[in-house]
Amino acid sequence: MTWDVFNIIGTIAFALSGAIVAMEEEYDILGVYVLGFATAFGGGIIRNLLIGVPVTNIWNQSTLFTIALLSMTIVFCSPGSLIHRWKRWLNFFDAIGLSAFAIQGASYAHSMHHSISAVIIAAVMTGIGGGLIRDLLAGRKPLVLRDEIYAVWAIFVGLVIGLDLVQNAWHTYLLFVIVVLLRLLSIIFKWNLPRRALSR
Template sequence: MIRKQVALVADLSGTVVFAIEGAMAAVHAGLDLLGVLVLSFMVALGGGIVRDLLIGATPPSAIRDWRYPVLAFVTGLVAFVFHAQIESVPPFLLTTLDAAGLALFAVAGAEKALEFQIHPFIAMLMGAITGCGGGVVRDMLLSRVPMVLVANIYASAALLGAAVLVVGRRWGCPPVVAATLGGLVCFALRVAAVRFGWQLPKIV
């Protein structure tokens, strides 16, 4: 019971963080209010929608449960109005919140895929898609190459966190422990990668 509520709060917090990021990207790209709301929605919920379509959980939760889109839209509207204040938030705080959102979504996404009897290896991919999918959709809508494909450790952190959860479950860890460990690994790797400028190999 309490576990369910923790999961819900985590999910809603991730939604708020990602919706703010979507709104700010839209403001910077010169979109109008509607564009801001659409990007809030897509960044916050796009990854989960793609995951749900792929694992056959239709309609996706974001369509089945009106609280998710409403939360994304309200957050987007608030970010639109207070965008100047949000600009002045120190970058390391944004990075940290984003890493937390990524960790929450990666773990929740992998867990949901396992519930739907998806093979553990694919469940790990679904965790990464849940965490990164919204950002990919954002970049595709803004007509630029998805950042996650080009630079630094982002999807890799999501993959690793989801992998920790999947392997932990396989080894008989209690679900809460596996999820917490997976989330911490994803969060720590992402924050460290930003802090120390780690990059994946690339052919120049």
Template sequence: MTWSVLHIVGIIAYAASGAFVALQVKYSFIGIFVLGLTTSYGGAVIRNIVLDVPISDIWDRQSLLIVLITLTIIIFLERKWVNHWKRWGYFFDSIGLASFAIQGGLLAKSLEHDLGIIIIASMFTGVGGGMIRDLLAGRTPLALKEETHAILTFLCAICIWFGWSSPIELTIIVIFVVCIRMLSFHNKWRIKLPCNRFENKNL
């Protein structure tokens, strides 16, 4: 599986993520397009602002066409598909997270930034769109409720900083990120910090 295929899968996954969230909160077809486009490009917009790169650079015709086709197909799906998204959405969202985090790291690396900026670029690209999506849907952003979400973007950035760039290496990163995030979700992993010690349930 080449990097271009993974990137396309990531774009489709994030576009679908935004669209199905819009369906869950019963938005109109306008809301589906807004949340789908926001999830797909919101992180890249924030990243380009941070890196001082023109925002217009993110609007390549191929990815935009893929996003619009994906959202148009979802508009004509029956509502029962929302339940299928609840079951598989986290998996595809994880692919999007890895794909976009890598994309952000590669851009920062190509501009010869240091590790700190590469991490920031990976994090904003990976989780930025999803955070904006959740806020527009009136939900608490998922990235603010689970540490694994952001930590995995750091891992992507470090791998890029070490020079991982071949399709095989990037595919390994995506597979690892998806596996760890799915395990984290099913096992409800949390980092044992004082701020994560919840009060007694009866209080």
């Protein structure tokens, strides 16, 4: 049940995120669907490749495809004023997707008895992979590589789950809320990792 909940939450959040970015870039309806699907399912495909799960498993998620399609269609057909309101929530959708998918990816790898390093990588790639693909397809600098702390929270999820600190569904939901809050706080207070630019 917990697995299904995080699959649905992450899919909706990232499908909305991808659709809104596509509309910001003035893509047509096909572009909206392509970017939305890539954002919602790209991270899971990358994770499957890395931890040895058949990529074709993605086609067994017909319910999630339907949920993503409905989410994107609602956004595309909504009045412009409502979409502009949703754009203000783009970072919130992104934080929800990051947290939900990082937990889902880490839990998946952990259930397969992979090492803690594999659990962390699964958390990171599932959590950030879709957003990374979204930004590249939209011609933007990937958010994960330039702005506030992002992938660190997925690493945190991988550590917590890999170290067996999550014992039940309530712990999982608490971890989800904590990561969403940490991501939003990193945006509000502009927490950044150290960076260095080479002078020209």
